[in-house]
Amino acid sequence: MNLNAQWIVGFVDGEGCFHVGINRHEDMSVGCQVVPEFTIVQNQRDIQVLHAIRAYFGCGVVRTDHGDRMAYRVRKHEHLLEKITPFFMEHHLKSKKQLDFLKFRTVVLMMQSGEHLTKEGIERIRLIAQQMHRIDTKIKSGSFGNTGE
Amino acid sequence: MNLNAQWIVGFVDGEGCFHVGINRHEDMSVGCQVVPEFTIVQNQRDIQVLHAIRAYFGCGVVRTDHGDRMAYRVRKHEHLLEKITPFFMEHHLKSKKQLDFLKFRTVVLMMQSGEHLTKEGIERIRLIAQQMHRIDTKIKSGSFGNTGE
Numbered sequence: 001m002n003l004n005a006q007w008i009v010g011f012v013d014g015e016g017c018f019h020v021g022i023n024r025h026e027d028m029s030v031g032c033q034v035v036p037e038f039t040i041v042q043n044q045r046d047i048q049v050l051h052a053i054r055a056y057f058g059c060g061v062v063r064t065d066h067g068d069r070m071a072y073r074v075r076k077h078e079h080l081l082e083k084i085t086p087f088f089m090e091h092h093l094k095s096k097k098q099l100d101f102l103k104f105r106t107v108v109l110m111m112q113s114g115e116h117l118t119k120e121g122i123e124r125i126r127l128i129a130q131q132m133h134r135i136d137t138k139i140k141s142g143s144f145g146n147t148g149e
Numbered sequence: 150m151n152l153n154a155q156w157i158v159g160f161v162d163g164e165g166c167f168h169v170g171i172n173r174h175e176d177m178s179v180g181c182q183v184v185p186e187f188t189i190v191q192n193q194r195d196i197q198v199l200h201a202i203r204a205y206f207g208c209g210v211v212r213t214d215h216g217d218r219m220a221y222r223v224r225k226h227e228h229l230l231e232k233i234t235p236f237f238m239e240h241h242l243k244s245k246k247q248l249d250f251l252k253f254r255t256v257v258l259m260m261q262s263g264e265h266l267t268k269e270g271i272e273r274i275r276l277i278a279q280q281m282h283r284i285d286t287k288i289k290s291g292s293f294g295n296t297g298e
Contacts, residue, residue, distance in 0.1 A: 014163025
């Protein structure tokens with residue numbers, strides 16, 4: 001399956017998710033771990049689409065999400081920094097998901113400069129995460145894009 | 150907002166729906182009305198995306214779906230026949246939604262030749278509609294793509 005960059009942008013405008021998790025982690029000196037994650041979830045009937053996207057980006061994994069749902073997921077910092085965020089900086093999302101992406105990218109860049117290892121940095125990241133997915137998550141779950149807290 | 154054909158295909162692979170409704174309609178000699186419908190539903194925050202798609206295709210309407218959801222919808226037979234189905238014959242969907250689209254197109258063509266006005270045609274269309282969305286709708290609602298029957 002040959003994918004085109006604009007097809008991927010359209011598909012991610014519909015189905016993609018840029019999420020910043022902030023999880024309690026007692027072993028970390030700041031008590032929290034920041035986990036930015038890019039995911040696309042599909043019914044298993046379209047698992048070949050997820051594999052084609054994985055091949056296009058050259059990173060990430062395709063795994064079971066829950067039940068019949070499969071997920072393409074990228075969590076590795078270097079892949080988010082060097083592959084995923086540059087792609088969407090070159091090919092802009094057309095939906096309001098673009099606003100979430102820009103906040104997501106800010107967090108990835110903050111992590112690159114080590115800000116997630118300070119309490120002040122964690123608080124800044126938490127504020128950014130709280131501003132993500134506001135409309136979608138108010139409707140879907142009442143949460144605000146940060147998990148585990 | 151300038152949309153690219155491949156972006157639209159990707160977005161529809163994620164968010165589009167090709168549906169064939171078969172509704173009871175006592176005024177019709179065959180007792181049923183066949184209603185093929187192409188829809189894209191989005192949260193109202195992305196209503197401008199739906200308007201851009203409407204402008205791209207040059208047909209259809211953007212209306213409230215329910216609650217905060219808005220829908221782009223094409224129902225007019227001539228628009229499905231002359232604009233929507235030719236677009237997706239030229240630009241193939243990459244997900245399994247392509248199978249639904251091909252069945253949808255078959256129904257639109259059958260209606261063009263008047264088959265929906267005979268009891269035998271209605272039964273053939275009903276069989277096709279039953280084969281659409283099987284995986285998605287089994288999970289989501291237990292129905293099989295035909296409504297009102």
